[in-house]
Amino acid sequence: MELTEKLVQLDALQKKLYAFTCAESSLYLDSVTVAPKNTAEGRGVALSILAGEHQKLLTAPETKALLDELAAEQDKLDPLHKREVELLRRECEKMTRIPAEEYMAYTELTNRASDVWHKAKENNDFASFCPILQELVDYNRKFAVYYDAEKAPYDALLNEYERGVDSKQLDAFFDTLREGIVPLIRAIGEKPQIDDSFLHLEYPADRQKAFADYLMEVMGIDRSHCGLGETEHPFTLEFNNKDVRITTNYDLHNVASSMYSVLHEGGHALYELGIRDDLQYTCLTGGVSMGVHESQSCFYENLIGRSRAFVGVIYPKVQEFFPEQLGHVTAEQFYRAINKVEPSLIRTESDELTYCLHIMVRYEIEKQLIAGTLQAKNVPAAWAKLYQEYLGVEVPNDREGCLQDSHWSGGSFGYFPSYALGNAYGAQMLHNMEQEFDVFGQVARGSLSGVTGWLREHVHQYGQLLEPAAIVKNACGEFDPHYYLDYLTRKYTELYNL
Amino acid sequence: MELTEKLVQLDALQKKLYAFTCAESSLYLDSVTVAPKNTAEGRGVALSILAGEHQKLLTAPETKALLDELAAEQDKLDPLHKREVELLRRECEKMTRIPAEEYMAYTELTNRASDVWHKAKENNDFASFCPILQELVDYNRKFAVYYDAEKAPYDALLNEYERGVDSKQLDAFFDTLREGIVPLIRAIGEKPQIDDSFLHLEYPADRQKAFADYLMEVMGIDRSHCGLGETEHPFTLEFNNKDVRITTNYDLHNVASSMYSVLHEGGHALYELGIRDDLQYTCLTGGVSMGVHESQSCFYENLIGRSRAFVGVIYPKVQEFFPEQLGHVTAEQFYRAINKVEPSLIRTESDELTYCLHIMVRYEIEKQLIAGTLQAKNVPAAWAKLYQEYLGVEVPNDREGCLQDSHWSGGSFGYFPSYALGNAYGAQMLHNMEQEFDVFGQVARGSLSGVTGWLREHVHQYGQLLEPAAIVKNACGEFDPHYYLDYLTRKYTELYNL
Incomplete structure (x- = not known):
C-alpha cells in the first residue's frame, strides 16, 4: 500500500x-x-x-x-x-x-455509579454508594497496571490526567503550597471577617441566567458555537472546536456560585474553541491535559475573574442585573466579598486561597484508596479527619463531605491534583504575560482579547500537538509553584492588610 | 456452530x-x-x-x-x-x-438540510431551501428503487412508513374522505362562527409548562421514564420502553397549541412505553408503523382529548391554571372553541375536520415530486393552488406554506399519509373499544386507564411482533374508513347543528 x-x-x-x-x-x-x-x-x-x-x-x-x-x-x-x-x-x-470485556463492564459500571452517586448525595446516604465506590477503586487499581505496569498504580493514574507528573513531585508541590498557605490562612483568621452577606440574598434564577449570558459575552465566547446548560455539577464538554457546551448551576442564595462557574467553564470553552481547525477530527484536538485545561479555566475564574480590575469594569453592569441586591454595595465591597477567605466544606464554593487544601484532602484519600491502604467504607472518617486537620472544619454529613464531587463516581481517580496544578500553571502564565503587556490595564478597560489572544497563541491552538510539559514550558518557562504562592501571598496580604 | x-x-x-x-x-x-x-x-x-x-x-x-x-x-x-x-x-x-457511500452521503445531506430548512423557514426564504429539497427528492427517487424495484417509487416509499399500503389504496381512501368532509365543511361555513378568541389571549409559558406537566399526569405517563422538552416542531423519540422523550412548543397566544401537542405526543409516548420488556434491545421494539403510531397519538389528541367528556372533567383544573384567561369561560364554550372548524394554513394547528385536507395537499405534491412530474422549484405554486382548491385559503408566504413542516427536510417522503390513516384507524379502534366498555363514561370520571389498558392490550405491547396490517386488524377488525367519516359526521353535525 x-x-x-x-x-x-x-x-x-x-x-x-x-x-x-x-x-x-x-x-x-x-x-x-x-x-x-x-x-x-x-x-x-x-x-x-x-x-x-x-x-x-x-x-x-x-x-x-x-x-x-x-x-x-x-x-x-x-x-x-x-x-x-x-x-x-x-x-x-x-x-x-485492557481486556475488552473488562472495559465494557467498567463503562457500564461508571454509568450506573453516576446514578447511584446522585441518589446517595440527594439522600445523604454514603452506605448506598460505598460498595460501588469500592468497585470503582478496584477497577482503577487493576486498570492502573494496564496503563503502565512499571509505575506505582496511583502514578499510572495520575499520568492519564497529567502526563509526566508523579506523586513524588506532587507531594513536594503540595508541601510547598501548604507551607505557604497555612500561615496565610492563620493570619487571616486573626483579622476582622469580610462582610459578604449581600452575596447571599435572593438572586432569582432568570436574572442569574441573563447575567451568565452577559459574562459569556464579556469573555468573547461565540454563542453560536458554545451552549450554556444547567446541571448539578458544572462542566465543559467539547464535540469539536466549533461545538462546545458548558453548564452551570444557579444557587438562588449565592450569586457568586454561577458567576464563577461560568467564568471557570468559559475558560475551558475558550481553550477548546481556540484549537486549530486542522487538528479537528483527529486525535490531536482537545485540551492536552487536565492540568493545562484547569490552568485556562482558573485563569478566567481567579486570576482575571477575581481581580480588582475585572470586578471594577463589570460591576456597574452587575448592579444593573441585581439593583435591589447590590444597589448599595460598592465595587470594592463586592471585590472583597468574592475574595473572602473562609475555611469551608464545599470545594466548588471555596475561596481561591483555601481551594488547594480541598484538593489535598482528596489527593491524600485517592492515593490511599489506590494503594489499597484505605477502604471505601473508611472514606467518610478519613475525609472528616483531613478536613479538620487541613481546614479546621467539622464535616457535619457526607453530602457536604465525601459525596460532594462527581469525579470518583465517574471513575476519575488522579484527576483532582490537576486542579491545583492548573492554578499554579495559570499564575506562572500570568507572570509571563505581564512581561509582555499591561494585562490588568487592558482588563480594567473591559477588554479580554489581549489575554485570550496570548493564551490562544501559547496554549489553545496546539491542542495535543505538543506534550503537556512542553506546553507548560512554552507558556510558563520552567514550572515553579512559587509564582502561584507569590501571587496568593501578594493578593491576600494586601486584601487583609497582613 | x-x-x-x-x-x-x-x-x-x-x-x-x-x-x-x-x-x-x-x-x-x-x-x-x-x-x-x-x-x-x-x-x-x-x-x-x-x-x-x-x-x-x-x-x-x-x-x-x-x-x-x-x-x-x-x-x-x-x-x-x-x-x-x-x-x-x-x-x-x-x-x-443501498451503496454505503450513497447512504452516508444521504445521512450527511439530511443533517445539513434540517439546518438549511430551519433558516429558510425563519427567513421565509424558499429559494435557499429549494436546491437541497430537490436533492432530497432525487435521493428518495433513487432509494425507492433500492427499497423495492418492483413498486412505483412513491409506493416503495409509502411502504417504508406503512407496509402494505400503496397509492391506489390511498387515492381511494382520500377520495372517500374528501367526498364526506368537503360537504360538511361547506355546511359549517354557512353556520355562525364559534368564538374561540379566549384561546388566543396571552398564556404565559411557565403556566403552560405546568399545564403540560398536569396533562401528562392525567394521561398516566410515568415521568421518570418520559421527558418533556421544547422544540419548534413537537415530536416523540424513544430510546427504549423505559426512556421516551416528547417535546412541545409553547405558543404564548394559543393555549390549545401546546395542550394538543402534549396529548398527541403523549399518545405516541404511551405506545412506546407500553411495548413488552422482552422485545427491548431487539428489532421488535418500537411502534410497528407510522400509521399505527399516529392512531395512538390521534386517539389521545382528538378522540379523547377533543371529546366533551374529557374537556368536561379536566376543565376545572384548566381554569385553575389560567384563571384570568378562562375564569368566565364555561366548559362547553371551551369544548366548542377547541373544536372550531376553520380552513386555515398550518397543519399542526388545524382542526380535526380539515386536518385530512392538509394531508391530501402534501400527498398530492409528494406523489408528483417522486414521480418526477413536479420540480422542487414549483412546490410553492402547487402548494398555493391545492390550498385554494381543497381548503379555500390563500397562502400568503412560504413560511406558512410549504416551509411549515420539517418532514421533507428530514428526508421523509411518504410519511404524511400515515397521519390520515392513523386518524382513521383510531376512530375504528374507538368503535370497537366502545363495544367492550363505556369509554366516555370512564373518561368523564377522569380515568384514562381503561383506554390505555385496551390500547396496550390490542396495540402497544406487540411492538413489531406482528405486521401493521395484523395489528390494525387485531384492534379494528377489517379496516374501513367509514368509521372515521361516521365519527366526524356525527360529531360535527351535533356541534354545528347541521
Whole structure:
C-alpha cells in the first residue's frame, strides 16, 4: 500500500474514533441534563456497547498494523501525521492491554455509579454508594497496571490526567503550597471577617441566567458555537472546536456560585474553541491535559475573574442585573466579598486561597484508596479527619463531605491534583504575560482579547500537538509553584492588610 | 456452530444495532433541543459515520450469513427469534441494495438540510431551501428503487412508513374522505362562527409548562421514564420502553397549541412505553408503523382529548391554571372553541375536520415530486393552488406554506399519509373499544386507564411482533374508513347543528 493511501486510512480511522466519542459524549450530556430519572439502564447498555466498539476499533489488528507501518515510515510524515501516529500508537497499546470485556463492564459500571452517586448525595446516604465506590477503586487499581505496569498504580493514574507528573513531585508541590498557605490562612483568621452577606440574598434564577449570558459575552465566547446548560455539577464538554457546551448551576442564595462557574467553564470553552481547525477530527484536538485545561479555566475564574480590575469594569453592569441586591454595595465591597477567605466544606464554593487544601484532602484519600491502604467504607472518617486537620472544619454529613464531587463516581481517580496544578500553571502564565503587556490595564478597560489572544497563541491552538510539559514550558518557562504562592501571598496580604 | 450460539450472536447483533440507534437519536435530540446554532457541520460528520457503521454492521457478510443460517432453521426458533430473523433479513437485504457511500452521503445531506430548512423557514426564504429539497427528492427517487424495484417509487416509499399500503389504496381512501368532509365543511361555513378568541389571549409559558406537566399526569405517563422538552416542531423519540422523550412548543397566544401537542405526543409516548420488556434491545421494539403510531397519538389528541367528556372533567383544573384567561369561560364554550372548524394554513394547528385536507395537499405534491412530474422549484405554486382548491385559503408566504413542516427536510417522503390513516384507524379502534366498555363514561370520571389498558392490550405491547396490517386488524377488525367519516359526521353535525 502506498503511503498516501495509508494516510487516507489514518484520517478515516480518526474520524471514526471522533464519531464514537461524539456519540458517547452526546449520551452523557443527555444523561446529566434532560434525561428522565429512571433511564440509566438502557443508556448503560448502549454506552457499554459503544465503548466496546470504540475500543475494538482502536485495538483492531488492522489498526495496529497500519500504525506500525506508518511509524516505520515516520521520517516521511508531516508533523501532524507523525504526532497522530505517536499518540494513537500509545493509546492503542494501552487499550490493547485492557481486556475488552473488562472495559465494557467498567463503562457500564461508571454509568450506573453516576446514578447511584446522585441518589446517595440527594439522600445523604454514603452506605448506598460505598460498595460501588469500592468497585470503582478496584477497577482503577487493576486498570492502573494496564496503563503502565512499571509505575506505582496511583502514578499510572495520575499520568492519564497529567502526563509526566508523579506523586513524588506532587507531594513536594503540595508541601510547598501548604507551607505557604497555612500561615496565610492563620493570619487571616486573626483579622476582622469580610462582610459578604449581600452575596447571599435572593438572586432569582432568570436574572442569574441573563447575567451568565452577559459574562459569556464579556469573555468573547461565540454563542453560536458554545451552549450554556444547567446541571448539578458544572462542566465543559467539547464535540469539536466549533461545538462546545458548558453548564452551570444557579444557587438562588449565592450569586457568586454561577458567576464563577461560568467564568471557570468559559475558560475551558475558550481553550477548546481556540484549537486549530486542522487538528479537528483527529486525535490531536482537545485540551492536552487536565492540568493545562484547569490552568485556562482558573485563569478566567481567579486570576482575571477575581481581580480588582475585572470586578471594577463589570460591576456597574452587575448592579444593573441585581439593583435591589447590590444597589448599595460598592465595587470594592463586592471585590472583597468574592475574595473572602473562609475555611469551608464545599470545594466548588471555596475561596481561591483555601481551594488547594480541598484538593489535598482528596489527593491524600485517592492515593490511599489506590494503594489499597484505605477502604471505601473508611472514606467518610478519613475525609472528616483531613478536613479538620487541613481546614479546621467539622464535616457535619457526607453530602457536604465525601459525596460532594462527581469525579470518583465517574471513575476519575488522579484527576483532582490537576486542579491545583492548573492554578499554579495559570499564575506562572500570568507572570509571563505581564512581561509582555499591561494585562490588568487592558482588563480594567473591559477588554479580554489581549489575554485570550496570548493564551490562544501559547496554549489553545496546539491542542495535543505538543506534550503537556512542553506546553507548560512554552507558556510558563520552567514550572515553579512559587509564582502561584507569590501571587496568593501578594493578593491576600494586601486584601487583609497582613 | 450450535443453534444456541447463533442465537447469542443474534442477540448481540441486535444490541449493537440498538446502541447505534441510541447514538444517532441522542445526537439528533441534541441538535433540535439545545445544540448551538452553528454546530451542524461537526455533528454531520459524526452522524454520517455512525450511520455508515450502522449500515455496515447490518449488511456485513457475517450478518447475512448468520441470518440466512437462522432462517434455514426457522422451524426450531421460538416466535420472537423467528420474527427477529424475518425482520432483520428484510432490512439487511434492503440496506445491502443501498451503496454505503450513497447512504452516508444521504445521512450527511439530511443533517445539513434540517439546518438549511430551519433558516429558510425563519427567513421565509424558499429559494435557499429549494436546491437541497430537490436533492432530497432525487435521493428518495433513487432509494425507492433500492427499497423495492418492483413498486412505483412513491409506493416503495409509502411502504417504508406503512407496509402494505400503496397509492391506489390511498387515492381511494382520500377520495372517500374528501367526498364526506368537503360537504360538511361547506355546511359549517354557512353556520355562525364559534368564538374561540379566549384561546388566543396571552398564556404565559411557565403556566403552560405546568399545564403540560398536569396533562401528562392525567394521561398516566410515568415521568421518570418520559421527558418533556421544547422544540419548534413537537415530536416523540424513544430510546427504549423505559426512556421516551416528547417535546412541545409553547405558543404564548394559543393555549390549545401546546395542550394538543402534549396529548398527541403523549399518545405516541404511551405506545412506546407500553411495548413488552422482552422485545427491548431487539428489532421488535418500537411502534410497528407510522400509521399505527399516529392512531395512538390521534386517539389521545382528538378522540379523547377533543371529546366533551374529557374537556368536561379536566376543565376545572384548566381554569385553575389560567384563571384570568378562562375564569368566565364555561366548559362547553371551551369544548366548542377547541373544536372550531376553520380552513386555515398550518397543519399542526388545524382542526380535526380539515386536518385530512392538509394531508391530501402534501400527498398530492409528494406523489408528483417522486414521480418526477413536479420540480422542487414549483412546490410553492402547487402548494398555493391545492390550498385554494381543497381548503379555500390563500397562502400568503412560504413560511406558512410549504416551509411549515420539517418532514421533507428530514428526508421523509411518504410519511404524511400515515397521519390520515392513523386518524382513521383510531376512530375504528374507538368503535370497537366502545363495544367492550363505556369509554366516555370512564373518561368523564377522569380515568384514562381503561383506554390505555385496551390500547396496550390490542396495540402497544406487540411492538413489531406482528405486521401493521395484523395489528390494525387485531384492534379494528377489517379496516374501513367509514368509521372515521361516521365519527366526524356525527360529531360535527351535533356541534354545528347541521
